[in-house]
Amino acid sequence: MDKNTILTMQGIVKSFGVVRAVTNGHLELKKGEVHALVGANGAGKSTLINILSGSLRPDAGIISYNGESTVIPSPLRARALGIGKIHQELQLVPELSVGENLFLGREPRTKLGFVHYDKLFADTAAIMASFDLKVSPKTKVKELRVGEQQLVEIAKATSLNARIVIMDEPTSALSKHETKKLFDVVRHLKSDGVSVIYITHRMEEVFEITDRITVMRDGAYIATVETAVTTREDLVRMMVGHDLAKTSTPAQTSAGAEILRVEDMCLTFPPFYKKANLQHISFSLHSGEVLGIAGLMGAGRTELFECLFGLHARAMSGQIRIDGKQVSLRSPQDAIRHKIALLTEDRKGQGLVLSRSIGENISLPILKALSSWIFVNMKRERPLWRRQMENMQIKAPSFHTLAGHLSGGNQQKVVIGRWLLTDPRILLLDEPTRGIDVGAKEEVYQIISTLSKAGKGILVVSSELPELLDICDRILTFCEGRLTGEFARSEANQEVLLNAATLSTSFH
Amino acid sequence: MENTATKPSAVLQIRTVLSKFQSVLGLAAVFLVASVICVRGDKNLFLQPNNLANVVRSISENGIIAIGMTLVILIGGIDLSVGALVGLTATAAADLMVIKGLPMVPTLLIVLAIAIAFGVFNGVISTKLGVQSFIVTLAAMSIARGLARFWSGGIGIPIAYGDAPGMAPPAFSVFGDRLYGVPVPAICFLIITLIFSVLLKYTKFGRHVYAIGGNETSAYLCGVNVDGVKILVFTLCGLLAGFAGVIHAAQLSQGSPNDGTGYELNAIAAVAIGGASMAGGKGVVIGTVMGALILGILDNMLGLKNIDNNMQLIVKGLIIVVAVVLQREKKR
Numbered sequence: 085m086d087k088n089t090i091l092t093m094q095g096i097v098k099s100f101g102v103v104r105a106v107t108n109g110h111l112e113l114k115k116g117e118v119h120a121l122v123g124a125n126g127a128g129k130s131t132l133i134n135i136l137s138g139s140l141r142p143d144a145g146i147i148s149y150n151g152e153s154t155v156i157p158s159p160l161r162a163r164a165l166g167i168g169k170i171h172q173e174l175q176l177v178p179e180l181s182v183g184e185n186l187f188l189g190r191e192p193r194t195k196l197g198f199v200h201y202d203k204l205f206a207d208t209a210a211i212m213a214s215f216d217l218k219v220s221p222k223t224k225v226k227e228l229r230v231g232e233q234q235l236v237e238i239a240k241a242t243s244l245n246a247r248i249v250i251m252d253e254p255t256s257a258l259s260k261h262e263t264k265k266l267f268d269v270v271r272h273l274k275s276d277g278v279s280v281i282y283i284t285h286r287m288e289e290v291f292e293i294t295d296r297i298t299v300m301r302d303g304a305y306i307a308t309v310e311t312a313v314t315t316r317e318d319l320v321r322m323m324v325g326h327d328l329a330k331t332s333t334p335a336q337t338s339a340g341a342e343i344l345r346v347e348d349m350c351l352t353f354p355p356f357y358k359k360a361n362l363q364h365i366s367f368s369l370h371s372g373e374v375l376g377i378a379g380l381m382g383a384g385r386t387e388l389f390e391c392l393f394g395l396h397a398r399a400m401s402g403q404i405r406i407d408g409k410q411v412s413l414r415s416p417q418d419a420i421r422h423k424i425a426l427l428t429e430d431r432k433g434q435g436l437v438l439s440r441s442i443g444e445n446i447s448l449p450i451l452k453a454l455s456s457w458i459f460v461n462m463k464r465e466r467p468l469w470r471r472q473m474e475n476m477q478i479k480a481p482s483f484h485t486l487a488g489h490l491s492g493g494n495q496q497k498v499v500i501g502r503w504l505l506t507d508p509r510i511l512l513l514d515e516p517t518r519g520i521d522v523g524a525k526e527e528v529y530q531i532i533s534t535l536s537k538a539g540k541g542i543l544v545v546s547s548e549l550p551e552l553l554d555i556c557d558r559i560l561t562f563c564e565g566r567l568t569g570e571f572a573r574s575e576a577n578q579e580v581l582l583n584a585a586t587l588s589t590s591f592h
Numbered sequence: 593m594e595n596t597a598t599k600p601s602a603v604l605q606i607r608t609v610l611s612k613f614q615s616v617l618g619l620a621a622v623f624l625v626a627s628v629i630c631v632r633g634d635k636n637l638f639l640q641p642n643n644l645a646n647v648v649r650s651i652s653e654n655g656i657i658a659i660g661m662t663l664v665i666l667i668g669g670i671d672l673s674v675g676a677l678v679g680l681t682a683t684a685a686a687d688l689m690v691i692k693g694l695p696m697v698p699t700l701l702i703v704l705a706i707a708i709a710f711g712v713f714n715g716v717i718s719t720k721l722g723v724q725s726f727i728v729t730l731a732a733m734s735i736a737r738g739l740a741r742f743w744s745g746g747i748g749i750p751i752a753y754g755d756a757p758g759m760a761p762p763a764f765s766v767f768g769d770r771l772y773g774v775p776v777p778a779i780c781f782l783i784i785t786l787i788f789s790v791l792l793k794y795t796k797f798g799r800h801v802y803a804i805g806g807n808e809t810s811a812y813l814c815g816v817n818v819d820g821v822k823i824l825v826f827t828l829c830g831l832l833a834g835f836a837g838v839i840h841a842a843q844l845s846q847g848s849p850n851d852g853t854g855y856e857l858n859a860i861a862a863v864a865i866g867g868a869s870m871a872g873g874k875g876v877v878i879g880t881v882m883g884a885l886i887l888g889i890l891d892n893m894l895g896l897k898n899i900d901n902n903m904q905l906i907v908k909g910l911i912i913v914v915a916v917v918l919q920r921e922k923k924r
Binding site: 393415416417419420426428433434435436437438439440444447448449451452455458459460462502 | 794795796797799800802803805806807809810811812813814815816817873874
């Protein structure tokens with residue numbers, strides 16, 4: 085074995101019940117390299133990484149660390165070995181300060197055994213400075229922006245004298261500027277001889293920051309390649325197993341009648357509330373139109389959707405008109421009754437009941453229509469389940485499979501399949517392709533295109549500007565709760581949008 | 593179909609079956625032990641028809657309460673007021689019939705209305721005012737117990753049957769009686785088990801209960817009337833506790849304001865042994881029934897062996913721990 089190799093994982097197998105998540109996991113990591121782990125959703129990346137970080141135990145396979153065969157039975161053991169993981173979902177304690185979070189479980193003590201807070205905060209300040217993060221060590225984590233929280237999480241993992249740092253989609257909540265900072269940190273780690281395993285769906289990041297790439301597909305190892313001699317096309321081919329058709333540009337649909345109109349919408353939360361306020365938002369959506377909403381974190385994009393779905397009736401003012409008639413949306417029930425569907429950004433936390441089956445999840449919003457008196461008519465719902473499984477191409481043994489056992493892409497398809505059964509006229513899609521692989525993305529774009537041709541009005545929030553430019557007829561930009569721009573497809577490009585999304589003045 | 597989804601191995605299948613019927617197997621084991629060790633001379637004390645009828649009768653009360661508790665635990669809540677409600681409704685039933693001279697039907701209506709009122713109170717305060725159910729029902733427990741003692745002046749009211757003043761209508765004794773040798777409480781328990789099994793498995797309400805317990809936000813965003821379902825759950829739990837109180841009064845021929853103490857813990861124990869998750873979203877009525885049967889047989893067996901009451905408590909506690917440890921989610 086190469087002396088430069090710090091870690092090898094070979095022949096890793098892991099099943100959850102009847103679902104085999106990893107059939108042949110393989111990874112070889114050199115000292116001081118940035119190594120990308122890529123693959124479609126359900127390829128087994130997360131499972132492999134959870135095995136490495138001690139959260140899961142493999143059914144079979146060998147892990148050797150520094151040339152010695154090892155078992156990693158717990159996250160604690162992984163940490164002791166010098167393997168640190170930055171989670172996709174943040175794992176900080178919101179009520180504790182930045183410093184207390186960084187040193188959680190290894191607080192410096194005074195001679196009497198109390199926490200040595202002076203030292204703790206001084207050490208934290210030093211670490212924060214190396215990350216160019218301008219927050220006080222005494223600030224509670226819940227008061228930080230998501231991007232800042234992510235950097236704290238990264239600081240925590242790297243300050244543990246880690247030899248291997250695992251980053252799972254670290255930039256999904258970061259702004260451009262914060263991403264740049266993160267890359268500086270990664271380069272810094274690398275020069276210290278730390279190895280970084282970098283998981284991402286963003287191709288440009290793979291090519292910008294990594295040295296080598298390992299590709300997985302359907303739970304199995306496909307290949308490890310040098311980044312410098314690999315093209316994007318090669319990578320995509322390895323990930324999906326065949327050439328991908330060129331991204332189809334949806335036919336320009338002629339927008340129909342106005343379906344939704346928002347007038348002077350304001351949303352006001354108490355100070356320090358973790359949600360963004362909205363100020364005097366007015367726009368309209370036409371039937372058959374795909375309207376994109378661009379903006380940075382905290383711009384109020386998600387909050388706009390929540391208002392349109394009846395979640396903030398008390399904090400909101402202004403008018404919402406559907407087909408010209410003013411409507412009062414005070415609850416999700418009201419919104420569903422007005423044929424509005426919301427695809428939330430956070431599939432696991434807000435979208436699915438993970439402990440129930442695919443079928444029950446699909447039925448949930450339309451149970452009333454599927455029931456006679458109090459009883460659910462199973463004869464009517466089964467064919468619907470079967471149809472949506474096929475239409476959405478959900479990959480699962482059956483519709484009785486628990487939603488929690490599915491991969492991210494398949495979960496997203498379950499959520500979309502569920503909402504299409506409510507026969508919505510207005511769809512609110514919040515980051516519909518976040519954390520989804522290229523193949524599934526294409527399928528989602530196809531669905532959006534089909535729906536707009538069928539005369540639905542579609543609002544799409546996305547952090548990926550190329551995606552908005554590709555699928556939208558019109559794009560609005562938001563900045564800090566204000567509407568700062570409106571662009572027809574023909575006049576928009578990334579620069580124009582980014583510019584408007586960082587504007588400090590409102591657009592009228 | 594995806595090639596990663598393959599046939600489960602035989603070992604895995606056996607393990608799945610074992611864990612699925614764990615509570616049934618536990619019941620069979622306890623039953624077996626009881627029928628083997630409770631022998632005196634050539635007489636099997638446990639398997640005597642009379643004794644078995646006693647077991648079934650004595651578990652019916654706890655079983656009925658535990659079914660209500662199952663619903664509450666499924667939505668991620670807890671109801672500590674059920675024991676005190678048994679005391680209150682038993683006392684109320686005895687007082688209304690014996691002292692106030694009311695006939696049976698109005699008595700039942702009033703008593704069950706009181707139980708429902710407590711359930712609604714628990715549900716409304718916990719949902720609309722956002723107080724944790726542990727706290728609300730703790731308060732309701734105190735209120736119900738206080739009300740029962742206040743009502744009867746702190747003493748039990750004996751129930752004698754007859755048409756004279758100061759006697760309860762003979763019809764009420766049906767709840768302490770037998771039908772073709774089967775205790776009526778057991779028949780009630782069986783009917784309630786069937787009703788609630790069907791309710792959870794085949795109705796909108798049941799789906800909503802599981803969805804709320806599994807992911808409340810998701811259920812809310814899908815248009816489920818989360819507060820309404822939760823209030824209904826607490827109401828049903830109160831109603832069942834009230835009904836158990838009626839049976840309690842008929843069986844003991846008295847309504848005592850101090851009865852039912854600790855019954856909430858027995859009900860929670862039955863639910864836990866039955867495999868429900870205290871975090872909500874997971875559990876079935878039949879599991880709880882098994883749990884109640886296991887606890888009841890255990891009580892009866894230890895009684896037949898003349899084991900000290902306090903020792904019985906210790907054994908029961910250990911059994912709960914063992915049962916719950918055995919069915920905890922396998923660490924991945």
